[in-house]
Amino acid sequence: MIRLGVNIDHVATIRQARRGREPDPVAAAVLAVLGGADGITIHLREDRRHIQDRDVYLLRETVTVRLNLEMAAYDEILAIALKVKPDEATLVPEKRQEVTTEGGLDVIATESATRPAVDRLKAAGIHVSLFIDPDLAQVDQAKRLGADAIEFQTASYSEAVGAVAVAAELAKLEQATAHARGLGLHVHMGHGLNYQNVKPIVRIAGVEELNIGHSIVSRAVLVGLDRAVREMKQVMQEHYPNPRKPG
Ligand code: PXP
Numbered sequence: 001m002i003r004l005g006v007n008i009d010h011v012a013t014i015r016q017a018r019r020g021r022e023p024d025p026v027a028a029a030v031l032a033v034l035g036g037a038d039g040i041t042i043h044l045r046e047d048r049r050h051i052q053d054r055d056v057y058l059l060r061e062t063v064t065v066r067l068n069l070e071m072a073a074y075d076e077i078l079a080i081a082l083k084v085k086p087d088e089a090t091l092v093p094e095k096r097q098e099v100t101t102e103g104g105l106d107v108i109a110t111e112s113a114t115r116p117a118v119d120r121l122k123a124a125g126i127h128v129s130l131f132i133d134p135d136l137a138q139v140d141q142a143k144r145l146g147a148d149a150i151e152f153q154t155a156s157y158s159e160a161v162g163a164v165a166v167a168a169e170l171a172k173l174e175q176a177t178a179h180a181r182g183l184g185l186h187v188h189m190g191h192g193l194n195y196q197n198v199k200p201i202v203r204i205a206g207v208e209e210l211n212i213g214h215s216i217v218s219r220a221v222l223v224g225l226d227r228a229v230r231e232m233k234q235v236m237q238e239h240y241p242n243p244r245k246p247g
Pocket of ligand 1: 212
């Protein structure tokens with residue numbers, strides 16, 4: 001089965017609306033794991049708009065599954081990552097004005113910043129994933145930079161309108177996944193995935209992990225987090241290609 005990493009940034013978004021103590025992402029992580037999350041994902045942004053430093057340290061101590069820290073290659077954030085040692089660090093692009101991450105990291109254009117960040121994280125024993133577009137040249141560069149994994153941005157897929165455009169985005173993801181697996185890279189996907197559009201994604205051979213936040217936290221506001229996570233896992237399981245039965 002494909003792993004589900006639950007991104008709990010938006011639990012912290014609600015807390016930061018009042019700059020108070022609740023809801024606590026640490027409690028959310030416990031419930032997400034009870035609901036079946038295989039990993040917890042958080043993005044420590046330079047502007048600290050949702051996840052705070054204290055969350056990162058507490059989650060490192062309390063999360064019992066894989067902790068994936070999304071981060072831009074800023075020195076200050078890198079220093080925290082090296083101290084905290086998440087199981088995985090995912091390098092993402094970050095702009096102050098954006099509402100959320102827009103597009104993948106261009107690992108060719110940003111090589112001078114990305115390469116040293118990958119090297120330092122890897123030297124600290126942290127698995128490194130690069131959040132990129134499903135583009136073969138970007139995949140090749142991720143391999144050259146020594147990444148362990150890549151996470152394909154699924155924003156273009158999830159925002160595509162009409163069957164033809166959706167099919168074209170899926171084809172890009174499929175082709176890029178096959179290429180990356182051929183190079184020995186682990187393949188993750190995320191951004192904009194929800195309970196509907198996740199179905200064709202889990203049918204792509206070679207995908208190992210999905211990182212999903214907004215749709216799960218949105219459902220959790222209405223039905224509770226453990227149920228929201230369980231329902232996402234159920235959709236993923238139902239659409240995952242069944243292993244061939246022996247005989
Ligand atoms: N993966 C990455 C690299 C992201 O930056 C985000 C958003 O923080 C996600 C996955 C989750 O996206 P969404 O909240 O749209 O599910």
